Each structure stands twice: as structure tokens, then as C-alpha cells.
Amino acid sequence: MGFSSLSSLSSSSSSSSHSPSSATSSTEENAHFVDFNELQATGHAKNNEEHVLILTPLKNAAAYLPHYFDMVDALNYPKHLISLAFLVSDTTDDTVSILKSKANEFLNSDDGSGRGYNSFSIFEKDFDYDLPEGRRHEFELQPLRRSFMARARNYLLTAALKDEHAWVLWLDVDVTQYPSTILEDLQSVDVDVVVPNCLRESEDNGFWGYDKNNWQETRQSLEMQKTLDPEYVLLEGYIDHITDRYLMVDMPTHLKKLDKVPLDGVGATFTLVKSSVHREGVNFPAYPYQHQVETEGFAKMAKAMGFGVYGLPSYLIYHIYNE
Template sequence: MRARLVIQMLSILLVSMCTVLIVRIYRLPSRSLAPRAAPPVRRNEVRLPNLHQWQYSNNPYVGKVHAVEEFAAFQIEANPAMSRPTSSDLPRVLILSLAFNRLSFGGGDRSLADFLDMIQSLDYPKELLSLGILISSQRDFDRLMPIVSSFVQTQGLQRGSLFLREADRSGSIRDHRGRSGQTQRRSHIAKLRNELLFRSLDNEDAVLWIDSDIIDVPHDMLKKFVVSGLDIITPFCRKGTVGLRNHDLNAWSGKRTRPSPEQLRAIHSGEPTDYVPRHSNSHLVNNMYDDGLERAPLDSVGGTVLYVKAKVHRAGVIFPPFHLIGTDWDSEDGGYDGIETEGVCYMARTVGYRCWAMPQVIVSHG
């Protein structure tokens, strides 16, 4: 009787010990049995299956798609949990570009892939580069997303972004004729530039603007800009890859025409006027190239290729979406000159920075 009781007590004890052991084993996390759970999906974010978003700490890149109202963004960046040491003491640079659609990359059969090949050719540590592109076509946004993702990951960039801002459907944006058409078109471009800048700039030290239809840049261009120490730089932009025909008429030093008192009154009151700023006693970058200058001060820059220290943008120097020069408190449409890139140097000068040309650095426009 006593032996049977002892056996029953031992059986109960053995079952209890096994139960505790099983519970403890069950509660132990096991990486070999199940992947780490991903955080819940936030509103307006879509997981990208090919990126395994946030699921494993050893994934080198993480990405997301974000959509709000008429704006959408695809962003991919190096996983902050994984350190990427670099021996270079060069600054971090953000490369930015505007494109209307997939046909905006230099004409002919050129594509985004060709544009990215040009960026790849830059002799600069890729882990110090970030990329931001703003496009205006929903269809092409979807098509170009995997291309940007692949480029950022294969080249080892710090971050890449593809933004969508639907194009203004009014005909005025594409109408280049007359003061009104040019003003509305360049105002629209300035707003897109500013939005791309505000949404892209993070911890970078400089911004390199490259128009989507630039088809060739020197391999050492970016390093030359950085080593120069200058605040704002534009190179000599020629038309095509043969010859030296100047393409960028918005980069100049000197003076331009001013409106007559009657034209200025019409501009300030918003009345139609035929006044358009023209070069009178100004020096273009191709003239500086002919003079053999390595660098020269500018009063205005274009946007074909434009290097800007990030601290300049952070100081408030952006792309004015109106004519900055000649405006006053009573003007409804701004002044008579200095819209978009042509207002950058005026703004920069007022806060202690200067614009420069490096005429011997030659880039090619398609």
C-alpha cells in the first residue's frame, strides 16, 4: 500500500517537472524556428516583399511606400542597425533631379538607367551618396520604383527616394511663350524643386542638382566641387557632346535689362506686359571658359548641374517661385526678374554666401 502511494507521488512529481520544462522551452525565443515578427503596418505604408521590410536585423536595406493626397514616395535606406564604416573624410552628398516622365532622361532611347549609369560613373564613395528623384507620372512612378531600389542596393548608396507629384494639367505649364507662360512654368518648376529638397535633405553636407536630361558629366566633377570649398557652383553646360555651344543662359554675371516705369507699373498691378529680362552687359559661363578662367563669381545660376552646400539651403536659400527682383508690398505677382534658379544667388548673397562658375568643368545637355 505504502509502495503504491510512493509510486503515485513520484508519477505526479515527474509529470509536473515535465510540464514546467515544456512550458519553459515553449516560451524561449528561437530564431531557427520562426522569423522575428515585423512591426504592424502603419497607415498609408505598403510593405515591399522583395525587401523583407524590417523583418531581420541583418537586412542591409529597408524600404517603404508612402502615399498622402496627390503625393507618393518610395524610400529605401541603409539599415541603421548595420554600421557601414568608411575611411573617407569627404562630405555626404544628396543628388536630386526632376523628371516629367520616363522619357525625360536626355531624349532618344535614353532612360533612367542611363541617368543612373552617369551617377555611377562619378568618382566618389557611393556610401556617401543619397539620391532623390521627383517624377510627375503615376504610371512611370510604378515602373521606375524597382530600378531605383536596385540601383541604391547594388551601388551601396546611403539612401534613395522616388517621389510622385502629379503634373499640373493646365496648358500654361507647358506653354513657354511670353512672360506669363514662362513665369507660370518656372514657378511650377521652382515649387517642385523646393518640395523635392524639403522631402529629401536629411543629414547630408551638400546637394548636387542634376537635370534629368543631362547626358554626360566628368567623373571627377563632384570631387572638384567639394575640394573647391565654394558655396554654390555651376559648371559650363554645353548642348550635346560635341562642340562648345552654350546651353545654360540662366548662369551669368553682370547686368540685365530693367523694365521701363510703365512696364514695372503693369507688372506690379498684374496687368499684361511684354517685358522679358534680357542680357545687356552680362557675361555667360561660355565666355568665362573662353577666357580660361578656372572659377568666376556669378550673379545668377541655372539648374542643369548645380552644387549647393547644405548649410546654404538650410539658411533659407531656396528656389523662389516668383520674380524676386523688383517686387514690393503692393505687387501681386512679384517683380520682374530672379525666378527659380535665377533668384538663388540674390538670396544667397543676402545671407552671406556666393555663387560661382567652374567654366573648365564641362557637362553635356541632351
């Protein structure tokens, strides 16, 4: 399948001192000028009218989309400052048709300000990667699976990131519960990359850690890596392949919600990134980078470039239960 997109704007966005300026000179009518010195992502994003781009890669996601959109639409953040973009890959269900139906609704909805969402984009790119759903978490298949996921994220990021976006939110389609204030809450921490603690409901109605890709290196984990082949990819959550890292799902959750801890790896169930991190070249490696690929490789790359990566152990969100 080729590359296609559906994108439109419901209205022009309000300008502010924290948005990039764009101007065309009378003598250079075809020039497009953007001053990125004025683009800021701050701890007061809502007051400063800073734009957020929500990115979600999808494959056969039709069953999850209704709840996904209900949760996004319940966010307190101003609708006209939110752009949504999706990359649909190797899909055989009604994902694309559902997205197209939602696009018109979201671009023309009224949140009281007379404006809907800033934009809604749909991109398609197949990678001809077909993995049976029941095998998607097998250890041996993870490096290849995560490599394809990294490629999908990079396609989506480069296609969707626009001049006005100060923040990028990577959001899984099957996250089931998060506070309506989560964008403002995470922005108020004012760091380059920040993630909440993602749990899942178990079959016995208990709660267990879900996103085990949020972690800190330890002395033992760093020592173990000295003996590894450079191409070896480390993965979390497999009892036969212990990494000795400190997972955020194992950290205390009774402290203040916005108390942050430094992380060395992150997942992407709900990952908020200042757009400057991506603009300066930090993406999702589809190859082993410091023994990681995709989202954890992104965190390693961000830290290597001097950006701060943090987690909030006591800020809980929830993911659907799946095998």
C-alpha cells in the same frame, strides 16, 4: 494625386568628425538630438566622408532615365555617401515604375565596399500644370512655368533633405555628359554654390551654350532694372527681351577648369550647394524676387543672405539637344 514616398537605407553610414552627431539620452528616450555644429561641407568632402544628396525633379522622363542612372553610377564619389531623391509631377509615362525598379538595384549594388547607395527616395506631387512640350520655352509662358518648377523643387528639397546631408546637388535628368570626378572637382572649389558651364550639341554637331541662366549682372543690366515694375520677371535667351547680362556660356572656356567667377544667377542643370545654404532658408522663389523666379531667384536670395555663388566657365558639361 496625393503625396507618397518610397525610401529606404541599404546600410548605416560611417560617422566622422564632419558628420552631425545624433544621440538619445537615457532619460529622454523619445528625443532626437542632432548637433549641426558638426555638419561641415569642405573642400575635402570625399576624404571626410561628407554625404551628398542628389535631387532631380521629373515629368515624363522615362526616355532619359537609363542614361541618367548610367552617368550617376559612373561617379567616383563613394556610393554609400550618395542619396538620390526624385519628385515626379503631372506624369503620364512610366517614370515612376522605372524609378521603383532602379531603387532596389541602387540600394543593393556593390561598389567594392560592400554597400550600395545611402538612400533612394521617390516622391509624387501633381500641380495640375499641363503645357504642350512644343511650347515649353515660349517667352510668355516662362514665368508661370518657372513658378511651377520652383514649387516642385521646394517640395523635393523639404521632403528629401536629411540630417546627414552636407551637400545638395541639383541635377537635370537630360544632362548627357560630365566627368566622373565632377563631385570632387566642384567640392574642391569650396564655395557655397557652384555650377559648371553647360553646353549642348547642335544639329550640325557643333556646340552651343545651353544653360543661359548662369550669368553676371552688368552696369547696363542693373541700370535697366531700375525702370522695371517689381513684378516683371527677366529671362535669358530671348532676342526680343535683351537683359544686357554677361552669360557664362559666352565667357572664355580655355582657362583652368576650376578657375571660378562670381555669378548673380544660376540654372540647375548641375548645381552643387552646401546644405547650410538651404538649411538657412534659401529656396526657390515661385514669385518674382529681384525680377527672378526659381533657380535665378535662388541665386539672388543666396547672395542677399551673404552666400557666395560661383561658376566655372572652363568646366564643361553637356545637355541633350532639344528645342
